Amino acid sequence: GDAAGRRAAGRALEASLAHASDTRSVRFLFLPPEHDPDSFVREFGAEAFEQRIAQAVPLSQQLIALAGEDCDLSTVEGRAHLLANARPLWSALPEGALKRQLLVELAASGRDDIEQLKQQWGQPSAAGAARGKAPGRPPPRRAGRVSQGTANLLDRAIWLLLHRSGLWATLDGGAHDLLAAQPAPYDALFRVIERSIHEHGELAASALLAELQGSVPNDAGGGAVLARIAAFHAPLADGDLALELSLVLSKLRLQAVDDELKQLFESGVDSPDAQRRSRELMETRKRLKA
Structure with a gap:
């Protein structure tokens, strides 16, 4: 849970994105800054550690949290900043329900229109999908x-x-x-x-x-x-x-x-x-x- 651990979690998230799928879960466990897993188990016991694991942060929440770091979401600029941070992370996910649903969550977090965000990020909108063509992206x-x-x-x-x-x-x-x-x-x-x-x-x-x-x-x-x-x-x-x-x-x-x-x-x-x-x-x- 310290700064170094959170930087490591950011790198781990980036490395795991290509492997996340609708059938594979990725979660992030943060311990108090003064503890590693061994010291946590010694002080609090294995059962407490298992409870921490059960409460680990899902990849979707961690991605949104990472993208929103230092962003003032009460402002238009802060929400735009969050979406700009999230875009390369979201783009690295494999196609599937997880990626589609996360886009909905990101649109809500950024208070953006989902269809406009799909178009901007290169996903077929409802009209574009009917034509079988995604707009404007290599x-x-x-x-x-x-x-x-x-x-x-x-x-x-x-x-x-x-x-x-x-x-x-x-x-x-x-x-x-x-x-x-x-x-x-x-x-x-x-x-x-x-x-x-x-x-x-x-x-x-x-x-x-x-x-x-x-x-x-x-x-x-x-x-x-x-x-x-x-x-x-x-x-x-x-x-x-x-x-x-x-x-x-x-x-x-x-x-x-x-x-x-x-x-x-x-x-x-x-x-x-x-x-x-x-x-x-x-x-x-x-x-x-x-």
């Missing part, structure tokens, strides 16, 4: 394997943000969504970057790298990515990192469009919706390549 790419070209771009994006973490605040929501939609381990790395900058402000490269190394499991491939990035040369003093990041994001957007076009053509474009989406993507591709 297609999810978590399941696919990262090509070498895409990995090079994502490595570069992380390297640029390491050396100029203030660039994160200059990116729009579409850029944040694009990075969060990348396959593992990159999705987790970008979530840690977002959380760290939100909690600490602009960070030195060494500090942000330490946050990443302490938060992303090596067995998910994050360690190999960070080892590659740590070996990159330092940026040139006169280098325009903002321009380079903009170019990297443009290439990633083009890759996302190409991926969705490939999926459309592989599944067939016979339906009117598929044909319309194909035309939209071709227009977007033309604009990105201009």
Whole structure:
């Protein structure tokens, strides 16, 4: 229950999100700051410890509590802050009833309209679901394997943000969504970057790298990515990192469009919706390549 324990709980929550499902429960147990499990059992007994376990905080409540830390929910700004904090955490959950119901809880906590929040966060609204198309968000790419070209771009994006973490605040929501939609381990790395900058402000490269190394499991491939990035040369003093990041994001957007076009053509474009989406993507591709 002390500050270090709560920071650890935050990291544990992030690590557990991808594994939470409608059939698997995740709960968080907080003990008094002066106790670990052994000392608590010695002082209060095993039965008291079992009672604590029974009262452990469900993942859904812990996510909302973490997102709402230091947010004044009596103000519009504070509620908007809570929703901004919750979005990358909620996005990491697998699709299912837990994710849908948690969105309802978050909308209530932020006093936001659920349909508007669905649309903003890339979930099909009632009308959008009827058309079979989610509005305005890059297609999810978590399941696919990262090509070498895409990995090079994502490595570069992380390297640029390491050396100029203030660039994160200059990116729009579409850029944040694009990075969060990348396959593992990159999705987790970008979530840690977002959380760290939100909690600490602009960070030195060494500090942000330490946050990443302490938060992303090596067995998910994050360690190999960070080892590659740590070996990159330092940026040139006169280098325009903002321009380079903009170019990297443009290439990633083009890759996302190409991926969705490939999926459309592989599944067939016979339906009117598929044909319309194909035309939209071709227009977007033309604009990105201009």
